[in-house]
Amino acid sequence: MGSVSRVAALCLVIAGTTATSAVALSSGAWAQGILSGGVIKDIRVEGTQRIEQATVRSYLVVSQGDAFNPDKIDESLKALFATQLFADVTLRRDGDTLVVSVVENPIINRVVFEGNKRVKTEDLQSEVQLRSRLVFTRSRVQQDVQRMLDVYRRNGRFAARIEPKIVQLEQNRVDLVFEIDEGPLTGVQLISFINNNIYDDSDLRDVMVTKESRWWRFLSSDDTYDPDRLAYDKEQIRRFYFRNGYPDFRVMSSVAELTPDREKFFITMSLDEGKRYKFGKIELTSAIKDIDLAPLREVIETKEGDWFNADKIESTINKLQDKLGDQQYAFVQVDPNEERHPDTQTVDLHFEINPSPRVFVERIDINGNLITLDKVVRRELLLAEGDPFNASKVKRSEQRVKDLGFFDDVKIKPSEGSTPDQAVLTVDLSEQSTGEIQVGLGYSTTEGALIDFSIRQRNFLGTGQDIRFSTMWSYYSKEFTISYTDPYFMNRDLAMGVDLFRTDRNANTTEESYSYDMSSTGFDIRAGFPISERLRELVTYTLSHTRISDITYETTRFVQEQVGATTTSSIQSALTFDARDSRLKPTSGYYFTVSNQVAGLGGSVHFLRNRLTSGIYFPLFSNVVLKIEGEVGYILGLGGEFVRIQDRFFLGGDTLRGFQVAGVGPRAFSSNGGNDALGGKRLVRGTSEVTFPLGLPEELGVDFHVFTDIGALDQSGESPLPGDDFHDEFAFRASSGVGVSWKSPFGPIRIDLAYPWMKKSYDRIQQFRFSFGSQF
Numbered sequence: 001m002g003s004v005s006r007v008a009a010l011c012l013v014i015a016g017t018t019a020t021s022a023v024a025l026s027s028g029a030w031a032q033g034i035l036s037g038g039v040i041k042d043i044r045v046e047g048t049q050r051i052e053q054a055t056v057r058s059y060l061v062v063s064q065g066d067a068f069n070p071d072k073i074d075e076s077l078k079a080l081f082a083t084q085l086f087a088d089v090t091l092r093r094d095g096d097t098l099v100v101s102v103v104e105n106p107i108i109n110r111v112v113f114e115g116n117k118r119v120k121t122e123d124l125q126s127e128v129q130l131r132s133r134l135v136f137t138r139s140r141v142q143q144d145v146q147r148m149l150d151v152y153r154r155n156g157r158f159a160a161r162i163e164p165k166i167v168q169l170e171q172n173r174v175d176l177v178f179e180i181d182e183g184p185l186t187g188v189q190l191i192s193f194i195n196n197n198i199y200d201d202s203d204l205r206d207v208m209v210t211k212e213s214r215w216w217r218f219l220s221s222d223d224t225y226d227p228d229r230l231a232y233d234k235e236q237i238r239r240f241y242f243r244n245g246y247p248d249f250r251v252m253s254s255v256a257e258l259t260p261d262r263e264k265f266f267i268t269m270s271l272d273e274g275k276r277y278k279f280g281k282i283e284l285t286s287a288i289k290d291i292d293l294a295p296l297r298e299v300i301e302t303k304e305g306d307w308f309n310a311d312k313i314e315s316t317i318n319k320l321q322d323k324l325g326d327q328q329y330a331f332v333q334v335d336p337n338e339e340r341h342p343d344t345q346t347v348d349l350h351f352e353i354n355p356s357p358r359v360f361v362e363r364i365d366i367n368g369n370l371i372t373l374d375k376v377v378r379r380e381l382l383l384a385e386g387d388p389f390n391a392s393k394v395k396r397s398e399q400r401v402k403d404l405g406f407f408d409d410v411k412i413k414p415s416e417g418s419t420p421d422q423a424v425l426t427v428d429l430s431e432q433s434t435g436e437i438q439v440g441l442g443y444s445t446t447e448g449a450l451i452d453f454s455i456r457q458r459n460f461l462g463t464g465q466d467i468r469f470s471t472m473w474s475y476y477s478k479e480f481t482i483s484y485t486d487p488y489f490m491n492r493d494l495a496m497g498v499d500l501f502r503t504d505r506n507a508n509t510t511e512e513s514y515s516y517d518m519s520s521t522g523f524d525i526r527a528g529f530p531i532s533e534r535l536r537e538l539v540t541y542t543l544s545h546t547r548i549s550d551i552t553y554e555t556t557r558f559v560q561e562q563v564g565a566t567t568t569s570s571i572q573s574a575l576t577f578d579a580r581d582s583r584l585k586p587t588s589g590y591y592f593t594v595s596n597q598v599a600g601l602g603g604s605v606h607f608l609r610n611r612l613t614s615g616i617y618f619p620l621f622s623n624v625v626l627k628i629e630g631e632v633g634y635i636l637g638l639g640g641e642f643v644r645i646q647d648r649f650f651l652g653g654d655t656l657r658g659f660q661v662a663g664v665g666p667r668a669f670s671s672n673g674g675n676d677a678l679g680g681k682r683l684v685r686g687t688s689e690v691t692f693p694l695g696l697p698e699e700l701g702v703d704f705h706v707f708t709d710i711g712a713l714d715q716s717g718e719s720p721l722p723g724d725d726f727h728d729e730f731a732f733r734a735s736s737g738v739g740v741s742w743k744s745p746f747g748p749i750r751i752d753l754a755y756p757w758m759k760k761s762y763d764r765i766q767q768f769r770f771s772f773g774s775q776f
Contacts, residue, residue, distance in 0.1 A: 183263075191212055192268050242308075501521070663763055677764075752769040
């Protein structure tokens with residue numbers, strides 16, 4: 001059936017529905033004039049197709065033997081229409097028989113959506129109420145059209161149009177077709193303000209999430225009109241004024257006008273800024289006895305004479321509640337009572353601590369862990385049933401569970417228990433996938449083209465155990481690793497793990513860093529345990545067999561002398577203190593690690609490797625983090641033994657951007673034009689990096705980095721002969737640069753551009769570094 005026939009069929013249905021409505025409205029007068037007097041001896045139903053006649057009679061409020069009562073017959077007519085089963089209903093009298101004539105509404109055969117590209121058919125199907133085998137009614141169709149329009153408006157498409165059509169089928173069935181014109185995204189043409197005398201329009205627009213449409217925002221949806229987002233923007237503007245001393249500020253009105261072509265909005269806000277106030281007297285009182293107010297006053301951020309700032313009031317309340325929460329007052333309320341003085345334009349502030357009992361943890365409920373065992377979560381909590389409530393421990397427990405990496409979201413909320421002095425901690429979790437099968441294709445300036453494959457389960461059977469197999473192949477190297485880690489071995493806070501590895505590295509004349517082949521095979525056994533909440537010890541035993549071979553004609557004599565195989569049997573101790581706010585994505589805090597590795601428990605090499613690594617993170621502004629990291633290391637040959645090249649430190653590449661891998665430090669040149677990085681026994685390096693978003697949507701995962709790296713490496717331990725072109729001196733190298741990282745759908749991408757501004761003539765420079773990978 002063509003579009004014209006569809007429209008005609010729909011018009012017939014709508015006309016029929018309108019006609020029946022007219023009958024219903026006039027039925028009372030009509031029944032009063034004709035359907036009165038006598039007794040109903042029979043009820044005859046006409047026009048039914050699918051519906052049983054007995055079903056029709058069941059909706060009537062009159063029955064055989066009742067008198068012809070116009071009011072009850074009118075009620076019967078309305079009852080039949082209310083079922084929405086009929087397009088038309090008439091009641092008439094034939095002698096002593098009441099005749100009920102009906103025209104049944106059609107049955108929907110199927111519901112079809114045409115023209116939807118931006119919204120999935122499944123999403124529209126979940127919104128509409130009409131389904132196959134349900135009765136078609138005009139009112140239900142219009143309701144479903146409105147629901148779908150609401151979906152499009154939530155997606156920023158206010159110009160969307162939906163036209164319902166029907167296709168008549170046999171047996172009084174119809175296909176319901178929604179023809180959809182989605183229209184373009186409805187942008188914001190202009191945001192303007194009225195009565196803003198203190199701040200310019202541009203200042204207020206910067207506060208808002210909603211932005212005016214501009215061509216460079218093609219990757220963002222912030223310039224698409226969203227009424228919910230506009231309501232949030234109004235609150236942001238209000239907080240902006242409250243933060244800057246205007247407690248009387250109000251948004252008088254907010255109007256969003258749609259252009260006639262329905263493609264753009266004009267947003268206009270009328271403001272009442274009010275006067276600017278300062279803080280007056282600041283007081284703190286408590287209705288809880290035996291509370292020492294002195295340490296509480298130290299966290300009050302509002303100061304007499306400062307400009308009024310609602311954010312500081314809110315922050316002070318939170319800090320007071322946290323302080324009191326650490327003293328077991330889990331549900332204490334702190335009221336900020338304000339007294340404004342318009343004549344002096346000051347606000348007196350009185351923080352009042354309400355009565356509250358000391359609270360103990362009655363119960364801990366864990367929700368949302370469909371795979372992860374309860375014990376995996378509970379062992380990260382710093383509180384248990386019966387413990388005194390402590391707000392700081394609740395926050396740290398929440399972060400510890402997040403750091404597991406098993407959950408998209410973690411929230412720990414205290415609520416009142418069976419008595420006022422009891423609290424129930426509810427841990428709400430949202431699990432994420434912890435199994436990974438990854439195939440990567442990529443390119444690195446260090447390795448060239450590469451392919452890697454790994455399969456990993458970070459939460460094996462919900463126990464928190466980590467099992468992984470990975471391999472990486474490139475033109476210059478091959479790596480194989482099998483790892484197993486049990487973070488709570490034998491249900492104790494003891495992390496046990498084992499790694500099996502094999503590494504082959506070929507001579508890399510392109511990089512001019514390695515002119516020899518090296519292979520290493522071995523395993524290690526790890527054991528980690530806590531000394532305190534933030535202090536952990538990791539002990540690792542490693543046994544490996546390393547061979548240096550296949551030197552090139554350009555190789556220097558210093559490497560030629562080390563051709564052969566060695567066996568390393570070592571034990572390493574690493575003591576780590578971690579006070580960062582997060583192990584996965586830190587924004588504040590610090591850490592340091594002291595490690596000592598002793599080789600000589602068997603094997604053919606003997607050395608002591610010492611290393612100190614430390615880092616600190618500062619949140620400079622919102623979403624802007626400064627990271628400062630440093631490392632020092634020293635290797636000592638035990639018993640005066642020579643430290644071989646594979647055991648030394650190397651510097652460059654990721655550890656000192658702007659230089660090639662092993663591009664810095666002791667280096668020797670051969671008469672054949674070759675050069676070898678020899679590594680060193682003494683290492684110093686540091687980096688500072690500021691990371692901030694580029695203003696793009698957070699879900700894109702694009703960050704910008706500004707960094708400076710510095711480092712020095714020396715003391716190879718080699719003994720040059722007269723005439724050797726040999727360089728080994730302690731001299732700092734430094735570089736500065738910028739970088740962009742993107743968590744793309746194809747895998748992580750990182751681009752760095754660094755300029756070495758402190759270097760030696762024999763160093764190997766690499767200003768541009770690029771890497772990417774693809775996962776599927």
